[in-house]
Amino acid sequence: MDYRALLLEGNVQPFLWKARYGIERESQRVTEAGQLVATDHPKALGNRTYHPYIQTDFAETQVELITPVCQSIPELFRYLAAIHDVCYRSLEDKEMLWPLSMPPRLPQKEEEIRLAKLEKFEDVLYRRYLAKTYGRRKQMMSGIHFNFEFGDELLQRMFAQQTEEKDYQQFKTDVYLKVTRNYLSYRWFITYLFGASPLSEPNFFVGAAGPKEPVRSLRNSSFGYKNHDDVQVRYDTLPHYLEDLQQMVEDGKLSEEKEFYSSVRLRGGKKVSDLEQVGIHYIELRNLDLNPFAPYGISEEQVAFLHLYLLFLLVKEEVTDEKAIKKGSLKNNVVSLEHPLQESAYQEEAKALFAELKTFIQTTRMDVSEELLEQVQQAIEDPTKTLAGRWYQQAKQQTQAKEATAIGKSYEQKAWEKPYQLAGFRSMELSTQILLFDAIQKGLSVNVLDEEDQFVQLSAQEHVEYVKNANMTSKDTYIAPLIMANKTVTKKVLAQAGFVVPSGGEYESEEQALAAFHEYSDHGFVVKPKTTNYGLGISIFKDTPAFADFREAVRIAFAEDTAILIEEFLPGTEYRFFVIDGQVKAILLRVPANVVGDGVHSIAELVAEKNNDPLRGTNHRAPLECIQLGDLEKLMLKEQGYTPTAVPEEGVTVYLRENSNVSTGGDSIDVTDEFPEDYKELAISAVAALGAVISGIDLIIPDKNQPASNPGAYGIIEANFNPAMHMHVFPYSGAGQRLTMDVLKLLFPERIKEIGQ
């Protein structure tokens, strides 16, 4: 098959970069001192039996982070980032991940390497078998498994351009077989570039000698973990491949097919035996060492290069010699065992291969990063630029263990820097980031259907749920949020059910509203637009205003909406009750932006200090907003007789804003636990009257220590159908309430029973 000609077809070319990717990254859990942990797999991750993202590999200390199948390299790295974030923040205190393929110092006694405590007995048995056959120490090496599938758009179009092969499945299988053969022949080039296990730590080689000198890749060398030499299969056709595998199992050379540890695995269906039916769907590269310089063990550049290399290997002519693969393996062993700072014996061959690759890029006009090509070129010419070379040089500065510990710690710290965010999904709303964190942690499958629209799909096996904006779900009805979105309707429904709401009226013209002035002239009132939010256009008159002021308030409100509400003013403190599934899970008091004087610092200094809180940020990318010192705040200070340079006395609270919105620098104070039950019951029944399952309902309460049944004890201001959650999870003070976990519990009661688990 002339694959080169097929790739050059006009309607094939736009799809050369289309592929599907998946990564499995293994890693040892270590203490912050770089020692293998003695703890079990983190409890916070729930039951590992069904966890799609975070598993244990051979040993109980060895986590395996698994991405879902991704349609692009950025998507792959967003999942890698998120899964790493979740893993780090789910580890026991003072634990982190070891950034190297070679394990840290191992126990002196092999038995002290603890096998993964898996639920299924067959999984335990298999690990026992491996321990016996290969030894536990070798199993402690970690690496990257890279799953790669050519885009269906690409293969379909290639298939359509040829007539030689009539069957699409066979066509695909042939493509992957050729790539696999060539990869096995030329994987030494990848080992040269990306090999990164030059040194071992104590107790890795026990009873058997290791290499005397540092190497490029212990893991890929004959010192690594591999099948015995008599395990060999043919790759010329799929039936041969399967036949050979089966034969080896029958001969007892392998315990089962999955024990075959080739650098490339052919994949399709769930089991090896499915391949015969469904053909090859993708291949799994297993020879990649952890890249210590990449926080996730592999970099985007490496993935892009691998994609390019596999496409190149598809068109590259094969050496027809039937021993080509065997030769490739020998070469790979040579390269693996070369000194990391030494030129390779195959440098010239590498240069020729790279020149051929560049020609391939030119011919296909593929869009490849110049920088990436430059890096590869340099690494070929200068072995100190290879991963092994770079890491060996760094390890020499102190010891490999110290350097690895330092680098591991820096990755751990990065994950904890903004614990309210989720790496990879930082452009989404905070509440959604926290929800996704919790979902990944508890082993729900996460699929972002529309990032900008905050639309996600969560699933646990067959059970699928959709969530928008973190708490819009299938558990609420269509109409309940529509009721809450309409202030007039909300009030009518609540009043019908016997709840206290501010009296008042709705007006559709200024004239109509002004004519009603006298109806409100015997108490304080509020003028507000009917539907707009965020406090825009609202005027509050605690006492009856002059008519001119009323007229102005009406004008301001109509500037925001075509209808306005005039409502009785209810004096008291406003609390947000977050109700979910018939329970109050959080109560929040919001206080306007303020600083408390210490008799020493100026207001400006106090503001700056308060803004240092890592919970404060800008543009809603943190649970609290920074306090501004703009015109509005200065005016507010002036009215109180202050300037920004004034030094308030110790203990004096200075307010910088009238409104209590968190979005203008206000404080969020969790008061959930100190609230009397009767108000909680009230909030629960009001939300029930609205027919809602999730609601943030705002109550004005003059004195929460008075019974809720007293006349004037409360008034309900509004109910929010998509209430913010991040401000409850990370409040300014008081306990954080992990409402996102409550949402997941509501959606997946079969998975999440206790919030702590």
Add this chain to the structure above:
Amino acid sequence: MDYRALLLEGNVQPFLWKARYGIERESQRVTEAGQLVATDHPKALGNRTYHPYIQTDFAETQVELITPVCQSIPELFRYLAAIHDVCYRSLEDKEMLWPLSMPPRLPQKEEEIRLAKLEKFEDVLYRRYLAKTYGRRKQMMSGIHFNFEFGDELLQRMFAQQTEEKDYQQFKTDVYLKVTRNYLSYRWFITYLFGASPLSEPNFFVGAAGPKEPVRSLRNSSFGYKNHDDVQVRYDTLPHYLEDLQQMVEDGKLSEEKEFYSSVRLRGGKKVSDLEQVGIHYIELRNLDLNPFAPYGISEEQVAFLHLYLLFLLVKEEVTDEKAIKKGSLKNNVVSLEHPLQESAYQEEAKALFAELKTFIQTTRMDVSEELLEQVQQAIEDPTKTLAGRWYQQAKQQTQAKEATAIGKSYEQKAWEKPYQLAGFRSMELSTQILLFDAIQKGLSVNVLDEEDQFVQLSAQEHVEYVKNANMTSKDTYIAPLIMANKTVTKKVLAQAGFVVPSGGEYESEEQALAAFHEYSDHGFVVKPKTTNYGLGISIFKDTPAFADFREAVRIAFAEDTAILIEEFLPGTEYRFFVIDGQVKAILLRVPANVVGDGVHSIAELVAEKNNDPLRGTNHRAPLECIQLGDLEKLMLKEQGYTPTAVPEEGVTVYLRENSNVSTGGDSIDVTDEFPEDYKELAISAVAALGAVISGIDLIIPDKNQPASNPGAYGIIEANFNPAMHMHVFPYSGAGQRLTMDVLKLLFPERIKEIGQ
């Protein structure tokens, strides 16, 4: 109590026009020839046992239309209008309502007057008793019962301004007792103005002589239907009133308390005996004749005048004479029996009363229509301007029966003029109007919570449901419509479930979209904004376009939204499937605006003729829009070689638009019954995959006679979460599908089991 002083208090005055109203209007069903019908109460109205709006009074032919309690006069008349509309359009073919208080010609034999066929045996027994006691003929008179309650805001403020009475309930009771006494004393004035039963029809007076001359109000006179003379009660205190009533029941003068037919009834609680506990809540005026000039038997001006009059009677000094009420009744009888064109014996007294009323208006500065006062003034001076005078004059022109028949017919025709609208609610969306029609027809209580927002509350006893935009309900989940609102998410969910959707991608910048051009260059495609609707910004390329055209399409789409979709073009016909509760209830084909030539008329003439269809209107106030002949249409004609004056050949269809939207003059063609089942199953399962209960799902189908399972048999374009219903109920051609009734059936299965009923 000095009520005048209380009313004049500054904080009381703004509330003088605040009140609650309710009307019961009785009417005889007649044929279009003006004869009493022989049919039963209309089946379309469902079970009358619980119908809140349309009941039967004494006779099976006598409907009673009942408004709910209303907060304003406009609200009262919107319900009157709507209930009348529903009643007219629910009557058997060629039936209508008799517009007079006096019944049409009655059967010669009294037994042929059929008692109402009520379910409850006690109700039947009561009617039998009445028939025996008063005779069936008198029970055939109809009238208006007017329920009136002063606004609570008004009474509360009056109460707060005085110290004499400590108990609010007693204060209210005293208010209504005084108004009642004065109303009984001065009701002759209302009879003079609004009496409207001057003449009887054959067989009303049988065995007893009627008056020899025409009168003002037969119904209010001694010839009318009233208790026997020995039925008298005291109105000085509530205990006296109740004591007297009870005594008369005990003495056998009344069968039960409700047999007491005063011109004013004191109301509060469900039964008369509740009054003792709860006090008087409102009063019911029972002396109003049907006004033949008002389509609903009473006009807004009459209601406003009654409100004013009752307030005036509250402050008017009472004649302390204990026989004042008796005297008032005698006067009323005199006025009732005066010739309608003759000056009243009490004309001077009427003038004085009116002068006093005008002074009252001036003192209280109440806002009263000048026109209304002018009309009353004229009627006082000129009896031909009273209702009785006007009607008597009209009746003389031919006969009363003929005039009444003509006027009844005109009201009936009005109700049928736009059968897709509901009087009183015409500013709401058509689908909501039709839904409200159906709800009222089937006896669901209807409460419009927010008119502009199309938000209604429906209830059947304790069962309450909320509906927005006619089909947004509690039966759908919150998330399903959010899925449908997002085209990308919809496609992903459908594709995951195995349905065919157009392939394509989403792009967030022009650059990104333009770079993808080559991916689409081997088939036709559509460029469209991601979220906006109504077909704006969409470009359809049935074949691959030139790059410049593609660039223009991308620009146009981005002008509408921040993200666009590029989608494979699917050739075929687009059908809208309306799915509700797992069933396809309607399938619609939409055809672009067009006319079919006849070889005689010009295109402009054909358009004008087609626009004559009563189903066509403008601004979405009709199920179909008028076809325009604007620039776009002329351009379209030009491209086909036509001008508006061109005369197309017979049978030739000329299209005036490219798009098939009904909103631009397109035709809606119902094809529900001719569609194969497999496509219906497909639509049902696609909607189920989206988790929706109600959805309008759009399928492209090249040939509906090919099995839906064939490759390329269909593609799903989008799913609508609030699909229009009116176009299915009143299509351009094909059967109408009453989807609104399906919605009600979904919400109230206990009430609506079969759509036909």
